Amino acid sequence: MNPRNPTRPIFVGDQRTGIVQIGGGIAPDHPLAHGIGPTTAAPVSVQTMTAGYTHDIDKCVAEIHKLTAAGADIVRVAVPERKDTEALPEILAQTTVPIVADVHFHFKRALEAVEAGVHKIRLNPGNITDRAQVEQVIDACKERGIPIRVGVNEGSIIERKDKQARAKELGAVFSDQKHGYMLSIMIAKLEEYLDIFYERDFYDIAISAKSMDATVVIDAYTEISKRFAHPLHLGVTHAGPKETGCIRSVVALGTLMANGIGDTIRISYANDPIYEVEDGLELLYSLGLRERIGAELIACPTCGRIQVDLFSLVQEVNEKLEAEILVPMKVAVMGCVVNGPGEAEGADVAVFAGDRKGIIYVQGQKVATVGEDEILDRLLAECKDFQERVRSGEAKLGEKKVDIVPPDPEGELGSGWEKMAAQRMGHTPLTIEGH
């Protein structure tokens, strides 16, 4: 993991919603700092966007509440029509998370949204190109002290007068890159657009450069991060259904963030946006960029040694943990003892299944052996008890690893193949048939 790229932070929200810092760490003497003192990069935030109509106030508010409860730090709403911006004051009054207005084509929607009190505006240089209109939006945001995201998408069209010359110039810079021409257009568009902001002494800017192609996303943000010290909003646009969109988003965003690039993310699926929030958070947890809330579940993929219905058990354990565990304990659900204990190392609570049974450990101590039907309830009870002990200070997360002495394969859990293998190997290693 590379350290985070320093950027000029922006601040989204107000006293009522709380303020989310995006980016940070720019040196106070950097030409873009403009009055920003020393800061450190804020934790990467997770954004999403409502799927319903903004003018349908009750449904919009309910959706925002649902997304906030799932962990969204910022929620964006579309405002294509006047009736959408008219709904904003009521929506803002009823919600507790910073709200961003997504503006395309009609600069007046941006002015109306700012007037309504939104916490940030997203502008697309590809479809709001009139300089005077952009200036009006900048001035309105400046007066209210709210930031603007400049979202250059793959489809944005270059409008600058010297566009061909500049694109050619940049094209030469990127000529050795697969996406050189696309990058040259994006960079040129950003330069042109940001100049309008700088000329009006406006620096509270975030940048996005999304594409539906994960490799373009990686290349574009990598180049942008070298040239602009503004926080970057990462995303793969039109990523598709959750199943494939997840892979495309995670590979692009994960690669960038592992390289220190990216300050806020939005994963986008053709599905309920709650999955965008859940998967975005999980990605940040996996990279160690956010502190996990709730349990982390480790589970084996199962194989021919399995003797319980592990897939159902894992699903049920996951649901129960999500509902009842709020401390970031590690919980392992392993199909057998062959590789189980080794792979569950670091788990606070673990169950190793055997022949229609499960043996449960808490921080290295065996606490129970139960029948398959009782595994879920007993495991959850142990997790809840451990949670209470952590909260009271009696136990500490990750304090004792699962360096347990594995159960005897010939004993209460072992059977069949494992017994034979263990006999051959003198019972010693648990990695007799690794995977």
Ligand code: SF4
């Ligand atoms: S050998 Fe590994 S994958 Fe197979 S059941 Fe045991 S723990 Fe699971």
